[in-house]
Each structure stands twice: as C-alpha cells, then as structure tokens.
Amino acid sequence: MKKFDYLLKWAAVCLVLVFMFVMSCIEGDVGPGDNANLETIQVPEEFDFNTAGEVEINIQDANLNDVVRYSVYSFGADTLNDLIVSGFTNSDGLFNTRVSLPNYLEKVYVVRNDRGQFDGFELPLSAGIVDFTYNGPSSRASRQFKTQTGCTEVLYAVNNQGGFYTIDNESGSYEETVLPNLEGGGSIACAVDRAGRKTYYNTGTTLRYYDIDNGTFHVVSQGNPFNGSYPRMEYNNADGLLYIAKNERMYIVNPLNNQVISNIQISGIESPVSGGDVAISLDGTIFMCTFSGLYRLEIAGDGTSAQATRISAEGLPFQPTSMAIDRNDRLYLATNDGNSQLIEMDKFDGAWQVVQTYNHTINDLGSLPCTLDELDDTDSDGDGINDPLDDFPDDPERAAENFTPSKYGWGSLAFEDLWPAKGDFDYNDLVVNYRFTAIQNAANEIVELEARFNVKAIGASFKNGFGFEIPISPALIENVTGQSLHENIVTLDAKGLEAGQSNSVVIVFDDAFNELPHVGGQFINTEPDVALSEGEDIVINISFVNPVAPELLGTAPFNPFIFIDGERGKELHLKDKAPTDLADESYFGTLSDASNASEDQYYKTSNNVPFAIDIIHEFRYPIERKPINEGYNFFINWATSGGGSYPDWYKDNSGYRNTGKIYSR
Template sequence: MKRAVYALLSLTLLGGCVKDISDNGSTKPGEEFNKFDFSTVKATTLSVDYGTQAEVYFEVYDAAPVRENAEGTAYEKVEGIEPLYAGYTDAEGRFSAKIDLPAYLAKAYIYTPNVHARTLLTADKNGAALTASAIETETAAAAKATRTGYESAAVTGDGWKTWLGTYDDTYGRIDYAYTGDELREKNWKKLYNAANKVFDTSKACPAEYRSSSDLYLEKDAEVAITFLMSNTCWNCSMGYYYYDAAEHPASLKDVHPIMIFPNTQDGKWSNDPKKAAKYKGVDRGTAVQLMFYPKIAEGSEEGATTVFPKGYRIGFVLATNAWGNRLPGFTGVKKYRAATSDGLSINDKGVAYKQPRTAVYRYTNSSLDLNSVICSFEDYTTGQNFSDVIFTMKSNPVDAVVDIPSVDEKPGADDTKREVRLLKGIYAFEDLWPSRGDYDMNDVMVKLDYAKTVGSKGIYEESYLFKTFNNLAGLENGLAFTLGSDAVSAELEFSILRPAGKDNPSPEYESYAVEREGNVFLLTPNVKQDMGATYKITAKYASPIAEGKAAVVKPFIYRTNDDDLTPGLRKEVHLPFEAPTAKADTKFFGTSDDKSDPASGRYYVRAESYPFAFFLSGATEVDLSKLLDPVNEKTPIDKLYPAYMGWASSNGADNADWYK
C-alpha cells in the first residue's frame, strides 16, 4: 500500500473516567433503553440558484464568512471559519440535493469566490429545506432611476469620442451592439470558468497576469469585445484607444479614447444586486466591434474602417464612476482612470499611477472551441482582485494579437478543480463501557476535518483528518475507524503530523503505517503515544467520483489489554446503534449499564440521558473548550452545558445548538 503525506483534521483527546455517578435523566415508562440516537446531524435539502447560466463553486457556512470592507465597496473573507459543505452548481447555476448538515442550522450562509456570481446568499430553513436564490425580480418601477442632478456621461469631459453610436442618457445603454457571429464570443458563459482560474473575489489577482501592456497586432485585423461581467458598486465608463507601437503615448490625453460602454454596471454587483439592477447599463454577453479612425488626432471620422493596421497597439481605459446616474451611497465623483498602457493610469489628483491596474491573458480550450483574450480592470486603488470589469476580445485573424500570458487547457480538461477543507465536527467517547462513567464525555475526543479536491465532474481526491489533544484518561485507548464507499478500493495514503516541540520545532507530515483489517483501519493502539498528533487519510481516485459516493468514516475507540477480554478480541466503543467490527468482544453487550441486543442489531445504547459516545456536528474546539479544560474533569456534560438535558430529553427536538 502506498504511503504519503496528507493532513488537515483535528482529533481531540481528553478525559479520565475513574468512577461511576448517578444519572438523573429518565427513560420513558416501560422502555428498556433510550431510543434517541443522540444524533446532531440532519439530512437537509439544499437548493441554490444563482441565475448565472454557468456553473458556480459555492461553500456553506453556519456564520457569515465575509464582511464588508471599510468603504462598503467589497467583501473581505473572515479568517478561521471552515465551511460545512462545498460543491458546484450545474451549468445553469443551480444546485439541489439532500446533504447532511448540523441539526442546529436554522440559517445558512452560501458563499462563492467566483467573480460571476453573487458573493453571499442567505438561506433560512423551512422544515428540512434550505433555499437560497440570487435571482431578483425586476419590476418596471425598479428599472426606473431618478434622472435629475447628474450629467449623463461625465467622462466626455475627458475628450472621449462617442463615434461608435448613440446610447440613452439615463442608463447609458448602447444601440450599437455587434450581432455578427465571427467576432462575437458566442460561448462567453464558458469563459467564466476560465476567469475563475485567475480571479477570486477572496484573493488578490496573481502578479503574473497583471499587465500594463496593450494588445499588439502582428497582422491587420478586425477586433470586437464581448462584455463578460462587472463586479463593482461603481457606474464606470469604458473606452478604447490605439496607437502606432513605435510611438508610445506620453499621457492619456494623447490617445483620444473612444467610448465603448458609457455605463459598465451590469446590475449584478455581488454585495447588493437588487440595488445595482436599477442602474444597469449593459447586459452580460453584449459585444461591440471596434473601429479604426486614421484621422482621429485631427478630430475627424473620415476613413473609418473596421480593420486595424499591423504594428498598432490597442489599449483600454476605465473611468471610475464616470456615469452620472449612480448607485445611491456610491455617488462620489472619481477622476481615477485605469488604463492598460504603462504610465497612462491616473489617480484622483491627475497624477500618473505606475502600478498595473489591469489583467490580461489568453484562454484556449480546443474541446470548448475557445481561443479568446480576457481582460479585466481594477476600478480603484483600494482593490486587488482585478475583477471589477471583465471582457473578452476576439480578432480576425484569431492569431493577430500576440505577447500576452496564456491559460491553455488540454482537450477535455475543462473541469475547474478546487481544494477545500470542511469542518465535520467532534466525536466524544466515554471509555468505561459497558459501565457508566462520569459523563464528562472527554475521555477521547476526536475533531474531524474533511478535505477534498472537487470539480463540477465530482471528487478527485479526499482526505479525513483527526487531531489529538492532551487528555487525562487513565486507560490506554486506541483510535480506529471503518471506511466506506469507493474509498475502500482507492489508492490510500496515510500520514501523521506530530506536535511541535524541542525535538520537532518545524513539524511536517510524515508517512505513517496503519494496520488494516479489510475496511477497518487502526490508527494507533494508544492515543497517548503521540499526544496532540494529527492523523491524515487520503483517498485518490483514478477518475472523479460522484458526491454521493464520497468516503464515509466512522471513528471508534478500542482497547486490547483489558484482563477480562477474550484473547484476540477487543473492547470497542462506537456511536449509539452503530455496529461494532468483527473483532469486538461480544460478551460485554447487554452487561452492566449497556442495553445492547446484538440479535436485534442494537448496539451501544443505555437506558437514560447520557450516551457512551456521540458526534457533535459542526462543533469546534472553541465550542467545546469547557470539555478541554482540565478544571472541568469529571464534571457531567449537562453541568457545563445547561441546555444539554433539554436536548436529550426531547430526543433532539429542542436546544439543537446546545454546544454552540
């Protein structure tokens, strides 16, 4: 079996049951055992609709994973919060499936870093369903904005030409869109996946794509752009210019910009699309063919042609919030101009801004019939993700534009993969089974994280991570798990991350040998041997598997050195009603405080309000800090968490968030 290094999980070990105490919980009259399984997981139908007609990667949280920046113009990711679920919508931007989520989850936060979709959605629970939608209904009244107190196109004060055609003076919607097939990017929605490889709303744009270089034409060519999207609170204007490559312009005034889109607001600003929709100036997918005016320096349209000469460069410029009819709250006049040419961008004081504020790259994918140049703008100095306005450009001939970075994909490699780490929760075990313990539920605690490499075609790789913590348990407990689904036959790798110390100042994951019994894996016979370690188990698949076939792990604790054990067998402690492995010593079932009945398939149950083990879905170390505090050793869990008993006595109907 191949061994390797992988980790990302948390196992929590504590406790020390040394005596029995009374259980003041009650079993219903006539009942031999408590039928409540103490589960904190609920199968929930999650439905998400982004209305994008393009796939969207998303994550599900139990708290808001983003916050607005100081200016209120964008979201910032909150550090230290792990998602509960992550996946992809279909090609229409929709997702609907039944998934396991914490039972306490009454409201979910749906986040995406994709530039083409709304960053944050919320979903309130209705029965066993969570529904989130980014689709906003636009009424005729909503589409009308106040027309007083603004100049329709303030950017014309910079000397921009409006020679391509006319547009309305309220929203700046153009009447000169290009409708031909040769230069319009008909597959523009498929380019969102390409854009997502470079632009991530939660991260800065990679330096290798930031460019202050205009597009050089190696051949005579016709050129058109297709508007992909905007993601900004501003109502910006966008134009283009051109010049002989042998004569780089000294300033923006020298290039005579020509208006393309007076108002680049597409009405889908991720912070507040309902508000932005009222000030929309352009639809996604709108194309415009660029014109070459040989006498533009003379202020003349004479000789206008669709063909740009070989040896010219085409540049683009964005005028921040230049359109007069702006979103409320973002009405400030900005003199900032972002240009693709080196030295032509200027700040609010008219001073040249030297750092690149644009990103340019070519995306090719032969299986999708895509060979396009993608350009994007950062519309102000405060942003870094370069996704405020994104468009694609095509030329005829297609290879006329050269000298730009490329993102090339092999045929069929059109699946956008992401690596994500998810929080599963914490397992807690009492180790005196079959006898009752002190119910502090901290003899062995296991915090479980889950990592996967996922794409729209499924899961390519997945890992389970278990991190251990100091514990006060007097017994030597082993840690193991059963593995289900396709992972059993996958290529498996095991590693361990030991805690930092004098002899290990910079710990790294190391290959780790694990004893295997079919689908049972024994991680360690004594968790105290590597106290505080994190164990990682990774399954690699030859081809992606469906989400529904994701690996299933069921951790349990065990001992093999008790005097009363049958030779070759072991004591095991599992969750209520969960079957043991074939190596479990069955003579202990139904003895002492245990009410198991193997003949009827009933295991690890007792009569009253404390289980021998449970799993707390969505729990973190912060949530269970009281259990991890040695001061609280031997204190029953309901004394530390007063809402616990109401949850247990109601069979989970009440106080589902008792540990949060």
C-alpha cells in the first residue's frame, strides 16, 4: 500500500512537471536566465550594456589618381545588415573612419564604387579594427568616360491591365511616363536587358519584349516551365539569362531559345511563400521578395538548390509583388493594389520607406541602369567628387550621407523613469526611436547633422522631457532647429542649444505626452489589446560653424537622457554616461541608485543594472509590468556574461522572445 501511495505521489509530481513544461511552451521559449531576475543578478561592474561598439575602419586603395567611394555595411552571421558609413579616398588613396556597429558582428561588408563600377568585399572585424588594402584595377584604366551628361536611369513598370510606364528614379522625383499599352495584353512580370535594350514581359505563356530604342513589341517564345504567367522574373545582365521564380522553385532560362538551364529548389522561405519578385544586384547577389519579406539567395554549386536568408526579419506591413535594383544599388519594391506604392528598401536590413504613390496598379518592376561608358565624369559643383559618386552633385559643401543605425531603420532608447527608485524594469516608461544622418563634404568632414526621433511608448504617468549631449563646445555649433518645446522648462540660447551648458546640449522635447496621441489614462502603447498610437517624427537639424571631423563628434546617439516629470535637474542617462551641467547630483546614491561621481559611475543599481538602455535596432518593448528578461529570454545571460553571451538578444531569432509579454504592433 505504501509502495502504491509512493507511486501515486510520483505520478502526480510528473503530471505537474509535464503541465508546467507545456504551459512554458505555450508562453514561449524559456531561456536559461528565465528563473533569475534583475534584482538579484550580479552584472560585471565594467559592463556598459551597450549593444554596439566603436570600430575603426582603415582602407588603402591603390588608385591614387582619382577619388573612389567606399561604403561600409555591418555583416551578421546570418544576414547582411545596415549601411553605416560612406566616404571618399584622399590623394594618398586612404579612407579612414570610426563607426558604431552591433557587438555581435564578426565581419563587415565593404562596397567599392569607382564611378559606377562596384566591387564588394567581406572583411573580418578583429579587436574593433577593420584593415583592407585594394590592389585591383581602376575603372578609369579600362573605361573612357564621357565629359558630358550621360544617360538617365529609369525603372520600367507593367500591370495586368496592359499598362506600361517608366519611372524616373535617377532624379528622385519618381515621375512616371506612360508608354504604349503592352501588346498582347496585361503582364505581371517584366525584366530589362540593359545591353540589348529590351524590356521582357509575358502575356499568359507567351514571352515578349519591348524594343526600347525603336518602341516596338516582339514575340520571343511560347510556353514556360510554369505553363502560365511568370510570377517573378529578372534578367541577369552578367549572363544574359532570365531568372524566373514561383513560390519555392526557380528556373534559369535562356530567352533566345526558351531552354531551361537550371531547375532550382529554394529552401528557407517562411510562410507565405507566394507573391514577390526577383532582382539581381550589381555584384551578382540574387534577391527575392515574397509576401513574407525580403530574402538573399545563394545558389549551390550544383545549380539545383538555393538557400534563402531572410533580411527583413520583422516582416513587412505590405505585400510586395515587384522588385528592381538600380545602378546605385538602390532596391525598389512596389505593391499591386489600385494605388500602388513605390517603396525604397535598404537591401541589407529590410528597412523601407514609401517614396511615391500612383493612381494605378504596378505588378512588376525592371531597372534600366546606365552602362559604365555612359556614365557622366562631370564634377558639377567642383568639390572634387564626380557626379556619379556625389550624393549632392550640385552642392560643393555636401557630398555623402551617413546613417545610424541605417537609412530607413531605427535604434531605440528605453527608460525606467522611477529613478532613483527601482522600477519594474520593463523599460517602457519612455521609448524613443532615433535615426541620425550625418552629411559630409568631400573631405569626409561633417557639415550638418540631422537627428530624427519618434516617441513609441509612454508606460508611466510622468511627463518626461528628452535631449542629448554632443561632446563639443557650443562655439562650434551654428544653429539648431526643430525642437518641440511647450512647457517653459528649459532655456535656449540664440543658437537653439540649451543655455548654461559647457558642452552642446540639444533638448528635443520637454513633455512626451505632447508627442504621442492619447485619450485619457497614463499608459500609451504598453498595455496589450489597446490600439496603437502613432506620433509624428521630430526632426532636429544641427549646422556647424565650420566642418567638423567625425572623430570629434563621436558616434550617435551620443549622450541621450530624459529629465523626469518636468524637473529639469532630475536627469536620467545611460549607464556610466556623465550628467550634464544642469543635473541635480543630490539624487545620486539615493534609493536604488548606486551612482558614484568620483569613480565616473552613474545611473545603475547596486548590482550594476541600468535604468536606461540603448538598442541599435528597433526595440519591441515589454508590456506593462513585465520585466525585460521575461520578454527576452537571453537578456540576463547577456548581462551577467558582460556581453559575451547572446550579444544579439534583442533580435527576432527563434527562441529569443516570449511574444505574449512583448507589446504587439
């Protein structure tokens, strides 16, 4: 009997354990740090909780006769990521800069642009340094460039009603020109042969092309591997073949004889696998979009299979049905609704922006880029940078734009505003997205800084202000505009900087409640099942008296902070970031704060947990009163290891998140 009772007890225990396991699986993947909490863990004192670090880029180019443009991208183990910085070689062929890169990176991707001739290189990142020497040929050595204006690039667009258009993407106006209706009927696919000056399209199972120079239509062949419409199609100008895909299958076809060269099975596409298009970058990289997002394809050596790596990891709020890449390596998508949107996307991280909306449908796009011998060798503004390399060809003071974290992506700053008291560590009391754009001249000096902010969440009742400090003298700043100040809490000087500061301090807004629409209540965008509010971007523009060396400014987002509930002196910064001159230091060392100014230690608890964090990625923050470690399974592992484990804890990787504890948008 005792033995039977004993067995019953163990059976009950096992049932409870099984139930707990099942419930944990329902909630989400549980990380090794899930049983710990932010009050009891011990974080190494020197760990700063930065998700990014400064990296030195040193490039030596053998082309000493002319300027070459280099662009540096972060390069993750699983996907290409953000465009970080672009710049120009000097008379010694050198390009040197410092950039902020995610800490999990082991390499970068460098693109060399010599008047429209692109070369790409994967380079290792070691001990915060990237060194590279280019000894290849110069484009000038093999090409004779024109001295007059070259060709104008356009996109070609088709739809299934027979509509046919060109779109001016070179000037940035995205103005369209209506062409004659497609002969044979409508089409959902098109691709452009640059050398042959043809725009391929299909009607049913018939492959046709439009002669660009003569304005005539021609039939190429009947039938195709899908025995129907071509869902996705691209012409590869490197090999003269058509790349045609549908769902998880792609065929490479010779358009001259309709022969199938390769039949490729694609792996790695997430559901839904339908829709989308194929586009090929200038360096030969194959991109494909489906309704589930943007992917990079790598075809196996035997030519029978391909692996798809997803780039737009957070998914897309629209369904792309067409895609094209131009000579400047800009990727465009379009939607196929009645008023199609043209979308420019960062092909390295999937960040995007709508650039134009049309009053008709676009079912597919193709790009007609200029060839190298058509490119313009003119330097219109006389700044030493030829027009094909110059982001501002008509402005001698500006030449390139650099972005943190990327052209269309966002970083996030998240605060616990009960400081110096301990909060609930959901880091959603105030969440502010940021994107910095530094505009440089031909000498790679910064002439203007644009800082764009958007308040995403207010998970508290306090009315908090927000600003950032740049570590340079106010004497170097010419003007600051764009602030949103309404409460008479701060005082600005004649330049727009905060008065009474030894460094340059920019106050972005003085009350977050003015920046995010809300109707009653104290929580905005942090409680589940509550409709999302959207605020307007706040755009700060900073001009300098004279161009400033990038190393003097440091890296964005510099030294951001909030001041709490209308009290200007009650500043809260990132861990170990110094307060400004106007901070009230009497709060240090009180309640749960363990700041020690004499040791340059600030804004942390006794176990070294911060009250604010900076994520070089758009932060999907926890819902109300759910600590960050409950939403992100490996946050504690990252913190207690001093950043050594799971440095990408914030990403949307399998098992990383408990989605039920993260605010859904």
